[in-house]
Amino acid sequence: MKNSLIILFLCLTTVIFSQEKTSKDLEREAREDVREGNKLYNQLKFKEAEIAYKKGLSKNPNYPKAAYNLGNSIYQQDRFKEAVSQFELAEKTVKDKMSKAEAFHNMGNSFMKEKQYGKAVEAFKNALRNNSKDDETRYNLALAQELLKQQQQQNKNNKDKNKDKNNKDKNKDKKDKKEGDKNKKDDKNKDKDKGKDKKDNKGDKKKNKDNKENQDKQQKPRPNQLSPEQMKQLLEAMNNEENKTQKKLNAKKAKGRKIKQEKDW
Numbered sequence: 001m002k003n004s005l006i007i008l009f010l011c012l013t014t015v016i017f018s019q020e021k022t023s024k025d026l027e028r029e030a031r032e033d034v035r036e037g038n039k040l041y042n043q044l045k046f047k048e049a050e051i052a053y054k055k056g057l058s059k060n061p062n063y064p065k066a067a068y069n070l071g072n073s074i075y076q077q078d079r080f081k082e083a084v085s086q087f088e089l090a091e092k093t094v095k096d097k098m099s100k101a102e103a104f105h106n107m108g109n110s111f112m113k114e115k116q117y118g119k120a121v122e123a124f125k126n127a128l129r130n131n132s133k134d135d136e137t138r139y140n141l142a143l144a145q146e147l148l149k150q151q152q153q154q155n156k157n158n159k160d161k162n163k164d165k166n167n168k169d170k171n172k173d174k175k176d177k178k179e180g181d182k183n184k185k186d187d188k189n190k191d192k193d194k195g196k197d198k199k200d201n202k203g204d205k206k207k208n209k210d211n212k213e214n215q216d217k218q219q220k221p222r223p224n225q226l227s228p229e230q231m232k233q234l235l236e237a238m239n240n241e242e243n244k245t246q247k248k249l250n251a252k253k254a255k256g257r258k259i260k261q262e263k264d265w
Helices: 002-042 046-059 064-075 080-093 097-113 117-130 135-219 228-256
Strands: none
Touching: 002 046, 002 064, 046 064, 064 080, 064 097, 080 097, 097 117, 097 135, 117 135
16 A cells, blocks of 8 residues: 555656646747747748747747737737737736836837727826836827827817718708798699699680680571672672563553643643
């Protein structure tokens, strides 16, 4: 039983020593990856440097230099949001104020690139809280505050502009609605007048038709009735015949009349 306990103790001791050795090896390999990344970064090979730093972090996740340098390599590739995450990780894992100030400073620069000036102001303030003598951070803070002021003013102007536009659109809608109602009313009145005119035209048309029929009846001769011209011609013919007849009668009277003779008394 005693021998068994000794063997078990030796096995556990071997495992512990093996784990410690492995952890140290990983930390050493992580440092080597970071050094390789720094070499590539200085050669402006930011993508290759990013890969090297990620290898170092995979072996030692709490390695602040790897996180900070990874953030810088990502920043140089214009992936500013991802860079912020790495600077935040570096700030949380480092203990000295100078390193924290550097992480906040680069975090502020990333926010500036994203035009998130409010967050940039807070990041630069945090950097100065950890290193109040950094003139570059102080300058960046003043710049971020000025840009934030301009952004807020621009947003206010845009808001007022949109408000004015909405009011104009609202007034225009009211005006269009009013004009539409007026036009609708006018169209209704026009339709009413049109119907009335149509009815009047129909009545006038009927009246004209009746007048025309009456006029036609007056002007048109009745059946077996002579026109005035024909009656005139007929009267002239009758007068001529009457004259001729009268002449004949007078001729007959003259022919049978006795000649007056003096009377013998």
